[in-house]
Amino acid sequence: MKTRLNLSNAELDAIVEETTDTVWKQIDCTTCANCCRTLQIVVDDKDISRLSAHLGTTPSEFSRRYVQIGKDKTKYFTKIPCPFLGEDNRCTVYEARPQACSGYPYLHWKGFRTHSLMMLDGCSTCPIVFNVWHALKQRLQPPKR
Numbered sequence: 001m002k003t004r005l006n007l008s009n010a011e012l013d014a015i016v017e018e019t020t021d022t023v024w025k026q027i028d029c030t031t032c033a034n035c036c037r038t039l040q041i042v043v044d045d046k047d048i049s050r051l052s053a054h055l056g057t058t059p060s061e062f063s064r065r066y067v068q069i070g071k072d073k074t075k076y077f078t079k080i081p082c083p084f085l086g087e088d089n090r091c092t093v094y095e096a097r098p099q100a101c102s103g104y105p106y107l108h109w110k111g112f113r114t115h116s117l118m119m120l121d122g123c124s125t126c127p128i129v130f131n132v133w134h135a136l137k138q139r140l141q142p143p144k145r
């Protein structure tokens with residue numbers, strides 16, 4: 001898919017987007033929430049500022065309660081599952097959720113070819129990603145001789 005398909009990046013992105021939209025309509029995230037349960041969520045200062053305002057606290061208090069800093073200085077939510085996942089599998093801070101969450105599972109990103117390995121990684125977490133890959137393989141595989 002990365003190199004052998006006779007499709008431009010824009011054509012491949014359009015197929016991935018269309019496939020994703022079709023698959024997503026068939027999956028209800030509130031019956032899953034696997035991303036919120038299993039992934040370590042990366043946050044940046046804008047996320048922290050937005051979330052702390054949303055919760056009526058300060059960025060430093062929010063960071064003290066919910067954020068850790070990795071060796072490479074990346075900031076993460078300390079806990080897995082995410083502390084903001086509600087019992088009904090909905091996000092309790094949805095309007096202010098981190099950028100990393102609002103883009104997940106990143107299948108609408110442009111440049112699918114360049115991040116397709118990351119997508120492959122998502123197959124074990126997200127049924128949308130798994131089913132999009134499966135559909136893409138069926139749609140794009142050359143016919144067997």
Ligand code: SF4
Nearest residue numbers: 029032033034035126
């Ligand atoms: S893992 Fe995928 S299907 Fe499950 S809640 Fe997250 S985005 Fe939705």
Ligand code: SF4
Nearest residue numbers: 036082084085091101
């Ligand atoms: S902030 Fe919301 S969307 Fe993001 S991991 Fe937590 S519960 Fe899920």
